[in-house]
Amino acid sequence: MSSNSLALDQDTIAAIATPPGRGGVSIIRVSGPKALPIAELLTHKTVHARQPLLTRFFAEDNSVLDTGLTLFFQSPASFTGEDVVEFHCHGGVMVTNLLLEACLARGARLARPGEFSERAFLNNKMDLTQAEGLADLIDAPTQQAARQATASLQGAFSEAVNQINQRVIDLRIYVEAAIDFPEEEVDFLNEGRIASSLLELKEALATLTTQARRGALLSRGAQIVMTGAPNAGKSSLMNRLADQAVAIVTDVPGTTRDVIRQSIAIEGVAIQLCDTAGIRAATDAIEQKGIERAQAALDTADIIIEVMDDREPKHSELSPSDTAQSVIRVLNKIDLSGRPPGVLNAADQEDESHSPTVAVSAVTGAGIHDLEQLIIRCLGMGEAETTSPFSARERHVTCLNRAEAALDEASERFQESLAGELLAEDLRRVHTELGAVTGAFGADELLGEIFSSFCIGK
């Protein structure tokens, strides 16, 4: 993959690779052509590749800064593909900074966030989905998200993309061959083979997109927003799902005004719960502000939970624009209404919205487990076979959607025209869109944006 267009600079970069603060050990990482000379200047010793060296570290004035380990990874067998040196010193804030300064004084410059990973990418040590998997592993909100990020880091996602890409290439070769032998072209192209290959490709791409969408949801976490009439029990439900008293609950209608957020996990899926004031006409200025904030939260929600008091259930108050997201109707306070807990059958629903409906009591906890299961199902995370085998990002979903659109266009145009040249050109576009997922083709700005969101020292 020599098409990566970001230029590699020749600077030697250095950064503290461990988190800031006190600890047993801190690690400073140096990468670039001056890494080895810096190591030898700092240790006053000859440093050999892959041989841990217990040594003193010296400042420029030859005073001793600390004692620790020096590790040298010779290019290309290193994380970045360049010469890399790690200094393991004692984990104090000051001593670590002194050591970093000593590296900078000997010719390294401070690394930008993500610059080590960026160099690894530019030196073809990993592709873009692997680099992103690495960043997602570091930020993983749950164990399940961490496992899937590891799978991406190890190349599971790239492999799935590359497999599809190989099929696109095979088809392109077949079509190009047909174009090169014009007398046989018609036969070539009329054959059902191309149509069926296009169909298979479409299915494979659709599966991959679904997996990527779920992988992305798992990496970033889902947002669930509560809405419903005053006193319906939104805050009580939030507290019950969060298993702690996050929001204030009173019998005064209009208790909640601000949006209250709490991170929870249901079956390994990270979820941000948002309790709101709900949406209604308000005269009071503070309440109005609260309702504006509730609306903003609703706009970005993956799932909206509409809470109703089961003794006075209302028709859905959600406007049609909200319904692109999943809506779950919760009939609350069944300890007072006497309704049995759990998900209602479609036939029992009085509401014509067809949103799945579950009966619960936020006070006794009845039906809460059913609600949690319903949430997981609405997120598409229900059965093991539908969960994603790897982590992904919204960026990947966008690229895959574009590839799907290009493929659709390719099939349509081909059906109409049976023109090999057009199909070859359209398939080239599919190939390019898929390449953007792994970074085989990527614009500088995009790469810059991706890596700058990484942490320093990574």
Ligand SMILES: Nc1nc2c(ncn2[C@@H]2O[C@H](COP(=O)(O)OP(=O)(O)OP(=O)(O)O)[C@@H](O)[C@H]2O)c(=O)[nH]1
């Ligand atoms: N018996 C019973 N009472 C409940 C239940 N859920 C909530 N309540 C009561 O209903 C009242 C309102 O509950 P909240 O959770 O504050 O309702 P809310 O929807 O957040 O209300 P606002 O923030 O004012 O919009 C409180 O007195 C709760 O104790 C329930 O399942 N059963």
Ligand SMILES: [Mg+2]
């Ligand atoms: Mg409330």
